[in-house]
Amino acid sequence: MTDVTFQAQAVDWQGLPAIALKLTQGDSALVSLQGAQVLSWVSRGEERLFLSPKAVHDGQTAIRGGIPVCFPQFNQRGPLVKHGFGRVSHWSADAALPWSEDGVQLTLRLKDSEESRAVWPHAFEALLTVQLKPGSLSVQLAVHNRGQQDLPFTAALHSYLRVPQVAQASLHGLQGLTYWDAAAAVPDTHITQQGEVRFGAETDRVYPRAADALQLQAAGQPWLEIAQDELWRETVVWNPGPVLCATLKDMEADSWQHMLCVEAAAIDAVVVVAPGQRWQAAQTLKSY
């Protein structure tokens, strides 16, 4: 006897190919093949990811929201397009598989191509594995070096978390850690976090990974636990605030009030994967 615990279906999201995962229990996720980007995670009836109502879906532009995969470069820390070509590339999907007792797992793959080698001369396979089970979503990036030389990269899972109102949200678990403040007027500003993180003006910070999982508390929502594997050595916290948000064409003027990004990142030190070796690390979200 086989108990069916999930459904996986190829669907169209705004003209782009995507895969819809749905658990018998009710939780669901939507994953775009562009960028291997999770666009939606509904847990216990509630959408937990922010996807901009003005997100561009032309198949070439980065999609604003969900969980973009920044790879093989974070931000503008290198010669590639901002946040790397991974989020604007077409990934292929394996068949979805049962996972754990009541969940589903989906793996998407991106291999080097003539186009990628023209800008980044490395033979690689990147795998993005999404594991969905009741109350929890885990996203793992794996990078396999298929070439003869060392493979250097930086990366992040740029998770956009949806909150009803960011002014009534707080992020717990980073206190005592010293962050680099990328939004500070004075370059190279480092500040030690006091208490929880709160949002209002532009926030753009790189923290070292905390030993324990973070907790996001937002009025009108169940708590969210945010954990990241050790190889994600940094956590980026980003919210554009009203001024920067107004300049982002793919955000509504008030979108900054309904999101914050907590990004599992490997960026301060370049990751180097030896020939034939593999690097992998996950971020896991749990709703309480």
Ligand SMILES: O=P(O)(O)OC[C@H]1O[C@H](O)[C@H](O)[C@@H](O)[C@@H]1O
């Ligand atoms: O607008 P994007 O290219 O998606 O980047 C959005 C943001 O990503 C990260 O959080 C960086 O730390 C920010 O500096 C950047 O503005």
